Amino acid sequence: MTQSSFYLDYFGLNERPFTLVPDPEFLYWSPQHRRAYAVLEFGVLSRAPITLLTGEIGSGKTTLLQNLLAQIDEDVTIGLVSNAQGNRGELLQWVLNALDVPIDADATYVQGFQKLQDFLITEYAQGRRVVLVFDEAQNISREGLEELRMLTNINSNKDELVQLILVGQPELRDMVRHPSMSQIAQRVSASFHLNRMDLETTQGYIGHRMKLAGGTGEEFTPEACHLIHDVTGGVPRLVNQICDFALLYCWSEESGKTVTACMVQSVVDDGVFFYQQRIEKEAQA
Structure with missing residues (x-):
């Protein structure tokens, strides 16, 4: 399976917006x-x-x-x-x-x-x-x-x-x-x-990276961004990880080109987001 046959074509993207490798071109100037x-x-x-x-x-x-x-x-x-x-x-x-x-x-x-x-x-x-x-x-x-x-x-x-x-x-x-x-x-x-990103910065960060990758920047609903911030604590690398999976889930379900909070929750519930347990422990500390 080539990268182009992944979710990129589905969302009209030129490249993956949420890789874990540091990339100065994707730097969000919060x-x-x-x-x-x-x-x-x-x-x-x-x-x-x-x-x-x-x-x-x-x-x-x-x-x-x-x-x-x-x-x-x-x-x-x-x-x-x-x-x-x-x-x-x-x-x-x-x-x-x-x-x-x-x-x-x-x-x-x-x-x-x-x-x-x-x-x-x-x-x-x-x-x-x-x-x-x-x-x-x-x-x-x-x-x-x-x-x-x-x-x-x-x-x-x-x-x-x-x-x-x-x-x-x-x-x-x-x-x-x-x-x-x-x-x-x-x-x-x-x-x-x-420090970690606040909710407003997290929303801007997600939209920014989607636009740079060729999207509209509005693929993630406000509710989805809110849940992503809650789950990741606003750590950019963790935001990248869960957003990447959320795009994958949205593509696999073929239910539209909008990532909803329900899709993000499915990523969390399925356990593919490995940092979730640590984030919850830190929040309780």
């Missing part, structure tokens, strides 16, 4: 996403030592980050590290790999740090800035965060040679706020936390 992006831009342009962006799983952090990286100036060298873990020295290796800085496998930590420092000084001499981006940074240990903080101490006169952007789930914000992490907290010059 007020808080605009503010979050402004903070990211400010962090880069103001040469903030550390910029912090946190939010729930699937809240759009990675999509915002991808949009930022696509727009960044050519005089900025970017090192992107995803899901970095490990102890002292291993994190430095992640950084060197992200910046394409070669180093011998048996090099000591001091030699690796010197390699990084030499690279940063060379980039600075050529009029370039270096920004290290850590996605899923909640996986970095407190010791690792402290090691990253030390990188921001590398400077030339009054200019810092490297900036950090830390992106992660809410526990990253909690880690940075811990009293034992006061030194790294003091280096955070720009920060933003993405």
